[in-house]
Amino acid sequence: MSREAWILVGVVAVATLVGAVLLAIRVIRTRRLLGTLGVSGKVAFYGALVYTVLPVDLLPDPIYLDDMGVLAVALVVLGRLVRRRRATAAAEVPRTPTTPTSHRPTR
Numbered sequence: 001m002s003r004e005a006w007i008l009v010g011v012v013a014v015a016t017l018v019g020a021v022l023l024a025i026r027v028i029r030t031r032r033l034l035g036t037l038g039v040s041g042k043v044a045f046y047g048a049l050v051y052t053v054l055p056v057d058l059l060p061d062p063i064y065l066d067d068m069g070v071l072a073v074a075l076v077v078l079g080r081l082v083r084r085r086r087a088t089a090a091a092e093v094p095r096t097p098t099t100p101t102s103h104r105p106t107r
Contacts, residue, residue: 016064023071024052030078037081044081048074 001009027048034042051057052067 013064016068020052020064020067020071023068023075024049027071027074027078030075030082033078033082033085036085037078041078041081044074044077 027045031045034045048070051070057066
């Protein structure tokens with residue numbers, strides 16, 4: 001391959017590495033929500049991180065597109081679980097009436 005082709009391959013590899021790292025950071029930030037997301041949230045979270053870290057990949061390591069795909073799917077799953085959890089939490093909170101009460105001074 002020519003020098004320009006190698007430079008292009010290097011730029012693409014660095015760009016996908018940066019993308020994978022940014023996605024991993026977003027997945028790691030959702031870790032604080034795992035206690036409320038249940039088993040499926042934990043499987044999505046830890047499964048994505050394990051797949052990203054382990055050397056066994058569908059594509060060779062200089063190409064991080066498979067890692068980015070797994071992390072993106074994990075973010076989608078975690079996002080849906082968070083939205084579902086927030087919707088059920090909002091439905092469970094009893095609403096109190098907001099009628100004004102009259103305040104009479106006591107003697």
